[in-house]
Structures are given as C-alpha cells and as structure tokens.
Amino acid sequence: MYDTTLRDGTQGEGVSFSVTDKLRIAEKFDQFGIDYIEGGWPGSNPRDMAFFEEAKKLNLKHSKIAAFGSTRRANLTAEEDPQLKTLIDAGTPVVTIFGKTWLLHVTEVIRVKPEENLAMIEDSVRFLKSHGREVIYDAEHFYDGYVDSPEYAMQTLEAAVRGGADNLSLCDTNGGKLVSELQEITKAVVERFPEVSVGVHCHNDSGLGVALSLGGVDAGATLVQGTFNGYGERVGNANLTTIIPNIALKMGYPLNCTDHLKSTRELSMFIADLANLEHDNKAPFVGLSAFTHKGGAHADATKKVSYSYEHVDPTKVGNRQRVLVSDMAGRSSLLMKAQELGFDIDRNSPETKVIIDKLKELEYNGYEFESADGSLRLLLDRLTNKHKSHFEFEGYRVIVEKRSKDEKPVSEATIKVKVDGEPRYVVAEDPGPVGALDKALRVALGDAFPNLKKLALKDYKVRILDSKEGAEAKTRVLIESSDEHELWGTVGASNNIIEASWQAIRDAVEYKILLDDKDKE
C-alpha cells in the first residue's frame, strides 16, 4: 500500500495540509500499517521540503517515507540536476520519480528525442540508487503510451530497470482506461519483468479508480498507489479507503493494514477533518450511510439475518449498522476513543449511559469530537468528576468597532475569570474578535500558568452547519493547538460564532494546563 494523499491528494481542489497536518497524518498512516507514505515533491515548494526536514524526526515503526520528483532535465547530467539533488537532500529511504512513457508527451510536451528520454530515465534512477535509495519508477501515462506504442513503453521500463529501479509503477494518469484493458497491459509488464515488483497508480475519471486498482492486483501488481478518501486532481485518485477493505476482506491478500482495519473509518474522518473537507457519508465501507438501512423490508430483514443485507460486517472497518429513525451514530467509536484516552468505561454501566446521552445531545447541537480529542478529554473528565478546574470562567465581552468607512475595524475582548478564587479582569485588543479573546485569556491566566506562552494556536476552522438558516445558522469551530510536545484539537458550537470560537479557545487553554499538570505528577 503506497499512499500519496500528502502529495497527489493535495492536487485536489480545496485540499491543503500544513506541515503539522502532514506530520500528524504520517504518524497515523504508520500506526495503520501503510507501507509507503509519499510526503511531497521537495523540489516544487518550500512547505514540502520543510515536511521532509521534520519527518526525519518522526519515529515511524512501519512506514517508509518517499520523496517524489521527476527524471533529470534533458540538458543536464543527473549529478548536475538541482531537482534530483533536492530529492537526495530530502533524506528519505525511498524516492519515487516519474518519467515519460507516451511518445506524444516526449516529442510534444517535453520536446526531447525518444532516446534522450530513455537516457533521462536510466540516469536518474541510477543516480538515486547510487545514493542508496529504494527507487520506485512511476511510468506516467503508461497505459496510454502502451496503446500508442507498446515497444517504446516497454523500452522506458527497461531503462528504469537498467538504472536499478526497485519497482515499476504503471500510471493511468488520465484515468481513462477500462478494467480489462488495464489488466491485459499490466499482465504483459509483470511477465516481462519478473525480477522487479510492479505497481499501479490509477485515477477515478471513469468512475473505475478502485476497480482498476483491484484489476491491477489480479494481473500481478503487488503495489497499489492511491489516496485516502480518493483526494486528488479532477475527480480524484484511486481511493485507498475503499481499496484496502476490498483487498483485505474480499480478495484475501495479506496486508499490513489488515490488523488495523477497524481504524479505517476513524482514519478517513481524521484526514477529512485536517483537510477541512466534509467526510463523505456515501463513501463505501467508511461513510456514515454505508450500512444504513431505510425502508421497512430491508431494515426488518437486517434484524432477522444481519448479513443478509450487508456485504461485509461493518465493525470490521470501524463502521456500524444504522437503521434510520433511531440515531445512535458514532457513539461506540467515541467510547472506543474514550478508552484510548485512558477512561475505563463499562459499556453497560449507568454512568456510561449518562456519557452517551450527553455526547448525543452535544452532537445534535453541532459538536463533533472525532478530531477534537482535547475537548473530548475535558468533557469526559467533567462527566466522570475527574475534572480539576484550573480557573473559573465568569464572563466575557467582545466589541468590534468600525468608526468610519475607511477605518479598519478594531476588536477588544474583556474577560473575567477567577484563578484560585482570585478575580482577574483583563482586556486585550486585536484586529479580529477571536484573536482578541485568545489574547485576553492568556493575559488573564499568564501569571498563574506561565507555560501558556508555549501554547500555539495552529489552525482555526469554521463550518456553518445549516447555512440555509442564514445568520441564525449553527456554527462549528475547530481549533488545533500545540506546544513543544503535543498537538490537540478542540471544538465549539453555537449559533453565535464568537461563542463557538470562545469554547474552542477555552478548551485549548484548559487542555494545555492539564497536560502541564500531568507532567508535574
């Protein structure tokens, strides 16, 4: 399993990850058992380079990080090529480079002679191998190129193999192939190159991204490239969130992810949260609706013979059966999360019922805890009477004022809290109201909790939940914070956007204080 969510996935409209997001996702992929994580194209932008710098410090148990790039330029040697140099500088165990297969592209797009293109492939692979890298060669437009000229397409792969490539990944770059066509061509490559592993890299332009990938495996490919949630350019890359359960549960091939299959839904939602995209309810296996039964007949039969209307057991991918009407959504995955956070929760105790009811009410009111572990922890502390209050909140006031047409608005936030019974009443200013609240809270608590200096607000996301209600709409705010060691999410929800932001800020600060307390213990 070769994931390129962090590189090809970010080509999708609206998908973008910060360096911290990428690091968090890489850690999750490692836990999930993804074999290769393509982290970015270090030559293309400084953010990707920063990721590779930071990634060196990650302590991954299973996954190998891959840097992505292209073959050398036409008029340089591999040693002179600055882009190949950045690939080495990225310091990853694996480098994936793409080269041209399709003669049309060779002569019309990059405009070099066919033989020069072969030399570019061979030289580049050999250069990377000489620096001790595992090299995956991505044959761009392989299938279209093969249809055009099977001889030349095979020559490009031969060049990569001569250079020492460890894997030949065949790309259906335009996503236009049909399954039978892709299988036939993949088979020809597998038979021609028994000495190297073959991979497939598919897109979903014909609605066949998953089928093409599985077809490739049937034809002998042993590496599958794709993205989580199918993120990617145009209609997206082959969706690993669907491919992995199909291979693990239906085709019966051994995968490292099989042991962690129960986290599939959670991981899919986590990545959607960080991308600030809505999770697709209709996603196969992991969507909220994937095992939802509506209509009397099905729902009844489902009760009678559970598997009679379900293609797999939903719990195997961390999902669950839902029968519309009663809505108990997400509950049990939250209980699992609570156990992860160290809460000893008995599913059947009356205390648990109280927690479930409270979570249900909060979710109904717009909260969402999948990526807000900070808020969930604080909430569970409160519900189980383990909460140690560090400050008492008394009140806040936010003023946004614009005195004339051409003036910039100013924001002022006043906060009243008690720390150890002692009142603090402070005020702070900022261009925006949320920034002002954040500042004021830090001023109020700064003396008592000097470590708050190390708290950084990394990310601020707003989602209008029922936008058709106009300005009365319910608003959810997700904030991501960090200190030197940890990264956590907090959530707020209200029909007042300032209040929703306040809740998320307050939780972020309280969670930081809790962490410091724990360190002292």
Add this chain to the structure above:
Amino acid sequence: MYDTTLRDGTQGEGVSFSVTDKLRIAEKFDQFGIDYIEGGWPGSNPRDMAFFEEAKKLNLKHSKIAAFGSTRRANLTAEEDPQLKTLIDAGTPVVTIFGKTWLLHVTEVIRVKPEENLAMIEDSVRFLKSHGREVIYDAEHFYDGYVDSPEYAMQTLEAAVRGGADNLSLCDTNGGKLVSELQEITKAVVERFPEVSVGVHCHNDSGLGVALSLGGVDAGATLVQGTFNGYGERVGNANLTTIIPNIALKMGYPLNCTDHLKSTRELSMFIADLANLEHDNKAPFVGLSAFTHKGGAHADATKKVSYSYEHVDPTKVGNRQRVLVSDMAGRSSLLMKAQELGFDIDRNSPETKVIIDKLKELEYNGYEFESADGSLRLLLDRLTNKHKSHFEFEGYRVIVEKRSKDEKPVSEATIKVKVDGEPRYVVAEDPGPVGALDKALRVALGDAFPNLKKLALKDYKVRILDSKEGAEAKTRVLIESSDEHELWGTVGASNNIIEASWQAIRDAVEYKILLDDKDKE
C-alpha cells in the same frame, strides 16, 4: 438503459421527489434516450400510484415506463394478490417484479419452502404476461444466492422464464461482489438462457458499482439498471451518469442515449436540483472538477496537447475544460461576467486595466466574485462611476457578551448611517453578531426603503482562507439573498470575521435597493 432513479434512487438518504418532479424527470429521460424508466412501487405508497396515473398522460417518444413490485404472497394465487393487482392498475407497458434467489432469504426472511418460492415467481410472471405486460424479472440477491447454491439460483430463473419473462435482471443487491466473480456468474446465465435478454442491477458498496455494470455488459448482459448521480440506498446504486458515457465513448456499444450525450451534465444537474442535493463537483465526466487542471505542468501540457491530459473530450458530455492556474484565467471569465451584467467593457482600454488591477487586488485579499454577482455589480458601478449611493455608512459597533458561565451570549449591533444626509443611529439585538448587524441595518434603512422587508438572507457561508494562521486568518464570507424575483450573492473578506460579514450584508442590502431602483425606472 434502465433507470430507477425514481424508485430505487429515492431509497437514498435525503432523496425525495414530488409527483411533479418525477414527471419532469421522466420527460427529460425520454428526451435523453433512456429506454426504461422505473417510476415507483405503486403498491407501496399513494404518491407512486399518483405518478403512474399522471404518467399515462405523458407523451413519451422513446422511453417505456415500468412499475415495480414483488412476486405474489405465499398463500394467495396471483389473481388474488392485491399487490400484483396494483401493478396492473398502474397501466404501464412494462412491469418489473423481484423475487428471491437466495435460499437463506427464502427460508429465513420470507419463510416459505424453496418450491413454493419457485411457484410464486412463475405464477406472478405468467399473470402479468397474461395482461399483456413486458415483464422484467429482478432476481434479488442473485449473485449471493448463486454462490450459496448455483442450482437453486438457476431454478428461480427457469421459473421466471417458464412464466414468460422477457428479461432476467440479476441483482447484486448488497453490492458486495467483485468484478471477476460477477462476470463469471453473469456469463453462466447468459449461456444458459439464450432465449431471453439478461440485465444487471448493481450497487456501489464496494466502490465498484460502475465497474460491475460494465463487467456485466462484457459478460453478455444487454440491459443495465442504475440511477442518475448514483442515488440510492446506503452508498448508492450503480451510477448511470458514469456508465452511459463509458459505454458510449469507450466500449463502443450503440445506445439510444449516445445522440444526446452532450446533455449528460445538464441532466445530472437538473436531477440534483430537483432532489435538492448539491451536485457533486467530483463526479466523473459531469462534475465541475472533472476536467479541471491545477498545477503548472499539467495545465501547460493541456494547452500544448489538449487530449494529453484528458481521457475524453469534455464537450462530448456537456462539460468543459477548466484551468486553475494563473489568476488571469479567472480574470477573463470575470470580464465575461461583467459583460453579462450589461457593462460594455473593452478588453484593451485603460479603464479596463484599472478594473482588472482592482479585481486582482481584491482577489489577493480574499474576495471571490464567481458566485457574488451582487458585489461584482456594485463594484463595477463604483469603478465606472455609475454608482448611485443610497446611504452613507458612518460606523458600526458589535458587542457580544456572556455574563456568566451558564448564560447564553447576547449580541448587540449599533449602526450609524446617513440616508439623504440625515443621520440614523440604531441598535438591534440577536443571538449572533451577524444576525444583529443584519437587523440593525434593516432598522436603519427600513423607513426609507420599505422593500427591504422582502429581502431574505438565504445562505451564509464562512471560509477561513489561511486557517494555519490561527485567529489572524483571512476570512471570506459569502451570503446569498433573495426577494420574490431574484437571487444574488455578495462577498466580504477581512481578517475580522465580523467585518467580512458586514461587507457581505451591506452589499446584499445595497443590491436590493439597486434592483428596486431599476424597477422604478
């Protein structure tokens, strides 16, 4: 092509059509060349029966309407069965009935003897044929049943054929089959029953709905059941919006829809509109993003050799190429929009350069005018000195206050404007700050512009543009407003969320006044 959007499609969460919606869709399907339109299950609800009554009056040129139902009950003859009677009463040329294939369902769900199930199938088909109907037999759970007992599965089809069925449609009801498996079984059926046509009815639970349908065609099926936009229970039915272009453009089979393929995107959007669901930008072939190019290399190459990065010509399915590279691409589309709005703009005049520079600056600062025609119109008015100011803005102040932990926050907005030189200074209250600003502005202007009563704020969206900057992030607010006649969008952007909202509200109100002015002229 057998469409069941109007029946199986409505099993999808959030999908529901009125009788009028269904009639309008049926007419569009007819124009598009769909062969069979499954309109509903007349026995299951009065709305479906009303549709069949009205559908008799439709003057369809090509499509045949099908009524859907089940085989007779176990303890009645076909003639006595009320549900079969409603199928005849529906008065459609085609009736589709489903029966059980899977022994598990026969014995555990409907609880009859296997032989009785065979008699139910045969009797029901014969009864419908005796009333002159074309009969399609839907073999529910065919593939799962076949895997369980190939003999019994074949016996159910034999019963349908003895009854006189015109078509055997094999259903992968749970959507769990892999392509190769489905193909093998479909082939066995096609070979066994050379005298009747065979169809496939697939679902997308494994992300393979399209691939399974195409696989069925490869195996000899000549009828494909599916829904537009893939609507349907759980993750949806096989998506005809994807299947049709694949068969027409790639597999090369003749379809009646082929002549109308250019309407695919339009029809897909029409159905989404009537279902009141957002059209999926990432839908293969028909989504807004399906032929969108991002990233320098691809976009450049696309210019050079258009088909080098496109699997089909987008215009064939009524879609178009979109390039998201330089902000200049958006620029020329904005100029086009300006011309639509009635501005006579010469691309090369110095005045146009001023406008382009201003738009460029505003987009850099987070504004976006694609869906904010109201704000664009006001801006162009201002830049071309055509703007007639209806009120002068002097200042605002918004206060959000929460007095204690358990109290709800209140919001108060103060606004100072001049109308015809006369100052108005008003205040209003609301749960949220944006609602309070909206109210205050209406109070301030209400006397002078009584038509503002008819202005409704329909939609309020917030996007954090650089969320990684934390609370300092730039925020874009899009508001959609309407009166009885028109719908328009306005935009605001600022690093202060209140200010961004204010700008969008102010433009919404000003645009409404402008519309009323025009009416008076």
